[in-house]
Every structure is written in C-alpha cells, then in structure tokens.
Amino acid sequence: MDFALNDEQLEFRAKVRGFAADVIRPVAAKHDAEESTPYEVIKAAREHGLHGIEYMRRMGSDPDGMFGIIAAEELHWGCAGIALAISGSGLAAAGLAASGTPEQIARWVPECFGAGDEIKLGAYAVTEPQAGSDVKSLRTTARRDGDEWVLHGTKVFITNGGIADVHVVVATVDPALGHRGQASFVVEKGTPGLRQGKKESKIGIRASHTAEIVLEDCRIPLENLLGGMDKLERKLDRARSGESSGRASNALATFELTRPIVGASALGIAQAAYEWTLGYLANGALAVDPLEVALDESSSAGRPPLERQGNQQVLAQVATEIEAARLLVQRAAWMGRNGIPLTGGQGSMSKLKSGQVAVWATRTLMDVVGPHASTAECPLEKWFRDAKIYELFEGTAEIQRLVISRMQVAEYAERLLEAAAIAAEAAEPQLGGSVSATAS
Ligand SMILES: Cc1cc2nc3c(=O)[nH]c(=O)nc-3n(C[C@H](O)[C@H](O)[C@H](O)COP(=O)(O)OP(=O)(O)OC[C@H]3O[C@@H](n4cnc5c(N)ncnc54)[C@H](O)[C@@H]3O)c2cc1C
Numbered sequence: 001m002d003f004a005l006n007d008e009q010l011e012f013r014a015k016v017r018g019f020a021a022d023v024i025r026p027v028a029a030k031h032d033a034e035e036s037t038p039y040e041v042i043k044a045a046r047e048h049g050l051h052g053i054e055y056m057r058r059m060g061s062d063p064d065g066m067f068g069i070i071a072a073e074e075l076h077w078g079c080a081g082i083a084l085a086i087s088g089s090g091l092a093a094a095g096l097a098a099s100g101t102p103e104q105i106a107r108w109v110p111e112c113f114g115a116g117d118e119i120k121l122g123a124y125a126v127t128e129p130q131a132g133s134d135v136k137s138l139r140t141t142a143r144r145d146g147d148e149w150v151l152h153g154t155k156v157f158i159t160n161g162g163i164a165d166v167h168v169v170v171a172t173v174d175p176a177l178g179h180r181g182q183a184s185f186v187v188e189k190g191t192p193g194l195r196q197g198k199k200e201s202k203i204g205i206r207a208s209h210t211a212e213i214v215l216e217d218c219r220i221p222l223e224n225l226l227g228g229m230d231k232l233e234r235k236l237d238r239a240r241s242g243e244s245s246g247r248a249s250n251a252l253a254t255f256e257l258t259r260p261i262v263g264a265s266a267l268g269i270a271q272a273a274y275e276w277t278l279g280y281l282a283n284g285a286l287a288v289d290p291l292e293v294a295l296d297e298s299s300s301a302g303r304p305p306l307e308r309q310g311n312q313q314v315l316a317q318v319a320t321e322i323e324a325a326r327l328l329v330q331r332a333a334w335m336g337r338n339g340i341p342l343t344g345g346q347g348s349m350s351k352l353k354s355g356q357v358a359v360w361a362t363r364t365l366m367d368v369v370g371p372h373a374s375t376a377e378c379p380l381e382k383w384f385r386d387a388k389i390y391e392l393f394e395g396t397a398e399i400q401r402l403v404i405s406r407m408q409v410a411e412y413a414e415r416l417l418e419a420a421a422i423a424a425e426a427a428e429p430q431l432g433g434s435v436s437a438t439a440s
Pocket of ligand 1: 395
C-alpha cells in the first residue's frame with residue numbers, strides 16, 4: 001500500500017495550485033460579489049489544460065484515480081464558485097456518456113465545452129420543485145409527436161441552467177413507471193420553448209450560475225433522445241412487464257464513483273480556510289483578549305497566537321479532520337479507478353465526511369479568528385458561505401447517510417452469506433473424514 005503521490009501527481013498538484021493562486025484567487029471576490037460567470041477564467045483554464053475534452057481525457061489516464069480529485073481540491077482551494085463554473089459542464093458530459101449512443105456522445109460532448117477560443121457550457125437538468133432527492137417523481141413530460149419530442153415542465157437549481165449550449169434534460173415518458181419511465185433528452189440553446197426562469201442568488205458558490213429552466217411545449221428532433229428509440233422502447237416494455245432492470249443499482253454505483261470528486265471539492269475549501277488561518281495566526285494578527293488575561297493570569301493568552309493552547313487544539317483537530325476526510329476521498333477514488341466495487345458506500349462516505357468537515361472547519365476557524373472573520377475583508381467569511389452547499393447538493397447529507405446505511409446492510413448480509421458458505425465448505429471434509437474413520 002502506497003499513500004504517497006507520485007512525481008507526476010505532485011507536479012500536477014503544483015500546477016493546479018499555481019493556476020488557482022495566480023488566476024482564480026485574484027478575481028474570486030469580484031465574481032462572488034457580482035454573481036457573474038467567470039468566462040475569462042474558464043478560457044484560461046482551457047489554455048492551462050484544465051478544461052475541455054483534453055482535460056477529461058487526462059483525468060481518465062491516471063491509474064490511481066488521483067488526477068480528478070487533485071484538480072477538484074486545488075481548483076476549489078482557489079474559489080469554489082469559479083471551480084464549479086470551470087467543471088460544471090462535466091455533469092452534462094457525464095449524463096451524455098451514461099445514456100447516449102457513441103454517435104450522440106461524439107456529437108454532443110464537445111458542444112458542452114467548445115473548442116479553441118470558444119467557451120461553451122453544458123447543463124444537466126434533473127431536479128424539479130417536487131423532485132430532487134426523490135427523482136422517481138419527476139413531472140417534466142416528454143411526449144412524442146410525429147418526428148419530434150415535445151418537452152413540458154420546470155427544472156430548478158440547474159447549474160448553467162439557461163446559459164448552457166447543451167441542456168441534458170431528464171423527463172418522464174410514462175409517469176406510471178417512476179424512474180423506469182424516464183429518459184434523457186438534449187435541448188440545444190435557442191430551441192423555441194426553452195427559457196431560463198429565476199436565477200438563484202445563493203449564499204455561496206456565487207460564481208457558479210444556478211437557475212430554473214422552463215420548457216413550454218419545447219419541440220426537439222427525435223434523434224435528441226439519448227440512447228435512441230429502440231433502447232427506450234425495450235426499457236419501457238421491461239418496466240411494464242415487471243422485469244428487473246438493475247438500473248437503480250447501476251445509478252447508485254455510478255454516483256459512488258463521482259462522489260469522491262465532490263468530497264475533494266469540499267476539502268479544497270476546508271484546506272484554504274485552514275492554511276489562511278495558520279498564516280493569520282503566524283503573523284500574530286490575533287489581538288490578545290484582555291478579558292481572558294484578566295480572568296486567568298496563568299492562561300496562555302499573552303503568548304503569540306500559534307503558541308496559545310486553545311488555538312493549537314483547534315488547529316490540530318481541523319488538520320486531523322481534513323486528513324481523515326482526504327484519505328476517504330483518495331481511497332474511494334482509487335477503488336473506483338481500479339474497478340473495486342464501492343459496495344460499502346465508500347464514495348458516499350467520502351462526500352458526506354468532506355462536506356461536514358468543510359462546514360465544521362470553516363465555522364470553527366472563524367471562531368478562532370473572532371469578529372474579523374465575519375467581515376467581507378476576511379476570506380473565511382466567503383469560505384464559510386461556500387462550504388454549506390456541500391451538505392446540500394449532489395445528494396444531501398441525509399441522503400448520503402441513507403445510501404451508506406443501505407449499502408452497509410446489504411454488504412453485511414453478503415458477508416454473513418459468505419461466512420455461512422465458508423463454514424459449510426469447511427464442515428464438508430470433516431464430515432467425510434469422520435465417516436471414513438468410522439467405516440475403517
Ligand atoms: C447550488 C446547487 C446546484 C445544483 N445543481 C444541480 C444541477 O446541475 N442539476 C440538477 O438536476 N440539480 C441540481 N441541484 C439540485 C440538488 O441536487 C437538489 O437540490 C438536491 O438533490 C436536494 O433535492 P431537493 O431540492 O428536492 O430537496 P429535498 O429532497 O426536498 O430535501 C429537503 C430536505 O429533506 C431531506 N430529505 C429528503 N428525502 C429524505 C429522506 N428520504 N430521508 C431523510 N431526509 C430526506 C433532505 O436531506 C433535505 O434536508 C443543485 C442544487 C444546488 C443547491
């Protein structure tokens with residue numbers, strides 16, 4: 001077992017950290033305040049090989065699965081909102097890759113990123129006002145009308161919603177079949193009947209555009225159904241006949257693979273807050289609390305901030321929590337890349353823990369710094385706001401716990417069966433031995 005990053009991974013981490021420090025951080029406060037999409041940073045990311053098809057290919061080339069989580073953590077160290085603006089189109093690309101035919105993938109995935117100087121965006125639209133965690137209850141409908149599909153409904157909280165060049169929209173073809181009656185469709189920018197609804201003004205990740213999309217009798221060509229008509233008809237037939245599809249477990253397995261990336265993203269925020277606080281305390285910027293000195297003359301309040309035991313306790317705990325979460329993230333990413341099934345919910349564990357660490361660490365570090373941390377001059381204020389989203393999206397913390405507990409129960413039952421099978425196998429020769437002994 002080797003926990004060290006290799007030279008290539010270390011070099012990649014230094015490169016992304018450099019980009020985050022030199023290109024992302026200088027404009028982070030501006031895009032946060034304006035809630036604007038940082039097109040110029042996305043373009044620079046492309047130039048640095050951190051955006052687009054080539055970048056996606058590179059992420060898939062690392063046998064340890066570390067490139068993706070290194071990039072996520074370091075870009076989020078720069079600014080979570082900008083990092084999501086850079087990587088958000090990947091959701092649509094993943095949706096296309098999961099459901100599209102090879103021809104559809106080849107045609108639409110490049111449209112989620114653009115080529116050369118041109119920046120294009122993708123959006124993956126599932127969530128609706130009544131259906132986020134509960135995806136089987138989608139109400140957006142897709143109805144076939146001659147050689148077109150007609151989409152109707154409203155999607156909410158969609159990253160790049162309304163500004164994307166390609167919207168991958170999940171809609172129901174037969175609501176009675178729950179998630180098995182659903183299919184994914186490509187809706188291109190400018191299609192009549194597609195429009196952006198309310199743009200959300202969020203507590204954090206404000207440089208990442210989040211909006212409603214409204215589909216009003218939106219007509220798209222038949223070929224925009226991902227996977228094609230035959231595949232959909234077979235799926236609907238199977239669902240109607242009650243035959244199992246295994247799709248729910250496939251979807252669970254896919255989420256387990258993508259969640260370490262979300263976990264790494266949350267850790268980037270926690271790491272940024274931790275490093276900044278270390279520097280702040282090292283510079284002696286924390287004023288001594290006169291009340292604490294007065295209350296206890298033997299207290300360490302008069303010492304430099306980094307020598308005060310109260311601060312040391314907090315810093316040690318924050319560092320430990322970040323390391324623990326990072327190990328979960330790295331293990332899950334490594335398992336995923338090496339084809340080891342994440343049947344214990346290891347992907348969800350890594351996302352759950354990292355989201356919690358980001359929220360807890362930013363709040364706890366604010367407590368160390370004191371009132372200054374609540375002002376816009378202190379970067380902890382932004383990291384604290386950015387962190388919360390990681391308990392809310394890509395599966396809320398409650399949903400992660402449900403998934404983990406179900407997977408753990410299933411794995412435990414499997415282990416019991418295996419143990420019983422081993423015990424039965426072990427008993428067999430013994431029985432044979434005693435029979436032959438008796439016979440002799
Ligand atoms: C910034 C942002 C970007 C997003 N981007 C996208 C995107 O690009 N595409 C997209 O499709 N969606 C996106 N979403 C939506 C996001 O994935 C959903 O908001 C999330 O899945 C929660 O679903 P919901 O809003 O329906 O909340 P609900 O499911 O209604 O949850 C409300 C509360 O109830 C809890 N809860 C729900 N079910 C259970 C249960 N069974 N047991 C225990 N507790 C439960 C939840 O944990 C939560 O605390 C985004 C959201 C945000 C905030």
